[in-house]
Amino acid sequence: MLTKKAKYGLKAMVHLAGVRPGETALVADIAASNQIPKKFLDAILGELRNAGFVHSKKGKGGGYMLARPPEDIGVGNIVRALDGPLAPIQCASKTVYRRCDDCVDETRCAVRLVMLRARDAIAEVLDKTSLEQMRRMAAGDDSVRLLVGAAL
Amino acid sequence: MLTKKAKYGLKAMVHLAGVRPGETALVADIAASNQIPKKFLDAILGELRNAGFVHSKKGKGGGYMLARPPEDIGVGNIVRALDGPLAPIQCASKTVYRRCDDCVDETRCAVRLVMLRARDAIAEVLDKTSLEQMRRMAAGDDSVRLLVGAAL
DNA sequence: TTATACTCTATAAAGTGGGTCGACTTTGTC
DNA sequence: GACAAAGTCGACCCACTTTATAGAGTATAA
Numbered sequence: 001m002l003t004k005k006a007k008y009g010l011k012a013m014v015h016l017a018g019v020r021p022g023e024t025a026l027v028a029d030i031a032a033s034n035q036i037p038k039k040f041l042d043a044i045l046g047e048l049r050n051a052g053f054v055h056s057k058k059g060k061g062g063g064y065m066l067a068r069p070p071e072d073i074g075v076g077n078i079v080r081a082l083d084g085p086l087a088p089i090q091c092a093s094k095t096v097y098r099r100c101d102d103c104v105d106e107t108r109c110a111v112r113l114v115m116l117r118a119r120d121a122i123a124e125v126l127d128k129t130s131l132e133q134m135r136r137m138a139a140g141d142d143s144v145r146l147l148v149g150a151a152l
Numbered sequence: 153m154l155t156k157k158a159k160y161g162l163k164a165m166v167h168l169a170g171v172r173p174g175e176t177a178l179v180a181d182i183a184a185s186n187q188i189p190k191k192f193l194d195a196i197l198g199e200l201r202n203a204g205f206v207h208s209k210k211g212k213g214g215g216y217m218l219a220r221p222p223e224d225i226g227v228g229n230i231v232r233a234l235d236g237p238l239a240p241i242q243c244a245s246k247t248v249y250r251r252c253d254d255c256v257d258e259t260r261c262a263v264r265l266v267m268l269r270a271r272d273a274i275a276e277v278l279d280k281t282s283l284e285q286m287r288r289m290a291a292g293d294d295s296v297r298l299l300v301g302a303a304l
Numbered sequence: 305t306t307a308t309a310c311t312c313t314a315t316a317a318a319g320t321g322g323g324t325c326g327a328c329t330t331t332g333t334c
Numbered sequence: 335g336a337c338a339a340a341g342t343c344g345a346c347c348c349a350c351t352t353t354a355t356a357g358a359g360t361a362t363a364a
Contacts, residue, residue: 001153002240002267004354010263011254027309035254037355046310059363060307075266088154102163102187110286111162114227114278115154121273126266134262155319179343189321198344211329212341 006082008036009044010134013078016054017070017135024063044082051081070135076126086126087119094119158234160188161196162286165230168206169222169287176215196234203233222287228278238278239271246271 011034019025027045031038045064048054053073054064066073076086085093091100092115103109163186171177179197183190197216200206205225206216218225228238232247239245243252244267255261 001235007241007263010266014262026307035256039357040355042310056309057363058307058309058361061364062308062362064309083153089159104187108290108292110166110289111159113289114162114281114286117281118274118277121277122270125270125273129266129269134266137262137265138260140260156321157319178341191323192321194344195321208343209329210327210341210343212331214329214342216343 002079003083005040005044006079008034008041009048009082010075010078011036012041012045012064013048013053013066013073013131014134014138016064016066017131018138019065021069022065024057024061024065026063030064047082048078053078053081066131070131073131074127075129075131075134076123078131079126086122087115088122089115092116092119094123154231155235157192157196158231160186160193161200161234162227162230163188164193164197164216165200165205165218165225165283166286166290168216168218169283170290171217173221174217176209176213176217178215182216199234200230205230205233218283222283225283226279227281227283227286228275230283231278238274239267240274241267244268244271246275 012030015030015034016025027041028038030036030045031041045054045056049056049064053067055067056062056064080086080095085096087093089100089112090096090098091103091106091109091112099106100112103112106112164182167182167186168177179193180190182188182197183193197206197208201208201216205219207219208214208216231238237245237248241252241264242248242250243255243258243261243264251258252264255264258264
């Protein structure tokens, strides 16, 4: 389950992908246009800054901007930064694997084996979608519409 | 993210799929062999009973048993019963759809469009896996091994 | 001095787990 | 048969941790 933190973070990133390169956006503006509680968004953007996804500038005329062009930012990595691994369960994660305490023989844990497949399916979607693609979806670009409707 | 409730619930269901048809398993036994806190498992099995997945019998010789043969029980539905919809976000769910408050134009919400694809990918995996297949994985059946390794 | 990001503290809900007792069913035993 | 005892599920209350949010105040740049 995606937490609201990640949901808000993604919306904010899409918003930032929409401002002209080199310009900044204010937290208050991002919050207002996306219906996000401002204080919560403060914390979220702070995390995204620590994770290196965005840059911030203090004082008058300050704000946030993307650290890299949106084509180079994968949706999966944004979610990982805010919500942790994509895998539904820790022992099925490839980026932040951790053995689970209850589980004698991991290679025969049916739950883990199924969730490994689920993780792969999720990663296939999220890691192959860039922030730029999300920006185009939000803008109503028809070429991405096709991509959205694509079956597996 | 799969909660521990669903994880424990799945393990218990796999355990129940392993007992001979017509026989019951004790909560205490299921808890011990799967390293699950017994009281927590009590509550989980209670929910699974209310949802119609298992039957319970009190008194000596009592315990839990599956309500249907394991081939007829989909993993996705067990997860839904315990953790709610598979979709990472409510507005991307097909079984329990709910509009999200923050979101002016749903058809252009990039987060929702991406998460719809993620939901489909997850459902594809979980709804096409039966409890019987999980039981075989746990038993080390090689024919399911192949299924597990199958690429998308 | 003003606009802005940043920090600290606090609150309510949900997830996770434990402890205690009650209700129901079987199994004796007289 | 009747009644006691034991085994088993079931329900209630408590506590701690993580999410989600708000408020007040601090630091920094123009």
